[in-house]
Amino acid sequence: MTQEKSEIYLKAFVELNEIINHLNTNLKNKIPKKTLEAIKNSGDKNYQFKYDNTQSLSKQKLLPETISLLSIIYSDYLCLEEEKKKWDEYDKFTLQKQEELKQEKYNANNLFKEQKNNTSVVVLDEKKQLQVDSSKKQSFWSKLKKFIMKIFKKFKIG
Numbered sequence: 001m002t003q004e005k006s007e008i009y010l011k012a013f014v015e016l017n018e019i020i021n022h023l024n025t026n027l028k029n030k031i032p033k034k035t036l037e038a039i040k041n042s043g044d045k046n047y048q049f050k051y052d053n054t055q056s057l058s059k060q061k062l063l064p065e066t067i068s069l070l071s072i073i074y075s076d077y078l079c080l081e082e083e084k085k086k087w088d089e090y091d092k093f094t095l096q097k098q099e100e101l102k103q104e105k106y107n108a109n110n111l112f113k114e115q116k117n118n119t120s121v122v123v124l125d126e127k128k129q130l131q132v133d134s135s136k137k138q139s140f141w142s143k144l145k146k147f148i149m150k151i152f153k154k155f156k157i158g
Contacts, residue, residue, distance in 0.1 A: 007044070012065035014043035018051045019060075019070065031077045 017039050020028060028036075052060060062070075075087045 010044035011047045012063045014047045015049045015066040016069045
């Protein structure tokens with residue numbers, strides 16, 4: 001993690017701590033004391049965040065990282081068991097989809113598939129006119145051979 005990103009998270013922990021301090025006692029007691037202490041100790045000591053009691057939580061100006069941390073606290077400690085099961089299912093589904101996309105993207109058989117379909121061969125004829133022939137596909141070695149042959153012809157070698 002970059003230093004800039006870690007500084008943002010230090011500020012996010014300050015915001016999260018302030019939000020937790022404004023929770024009602026029943027909800028606050030659901031969060032383990034060690035977690036509360038870790039959140040409190042992880043914050044940036046120089047950053048000040050004021051929770052506005054006149055606005056709802058959704059109207060507060062929060063860092064995106066604070067919202068992420070808050071969603072973790074909610075899903076781990078505050079939500080009902082039914083909701084927790086739904087979150088777990090969603091997490092499993094998301095991880096599975098990411099894994100499928102990763103395997104598809106880095107599959108050795110598909111790695112150059114898009115490039116092969118989109119390549120076109122540029123052919124120079126004797127009149128030095130440039131024409132694009134996308135129907136022909138040449139291998140690297142045949143291109144290299146043609147390039148070397150052009151050099152030989154240019155310098156009349158061989």
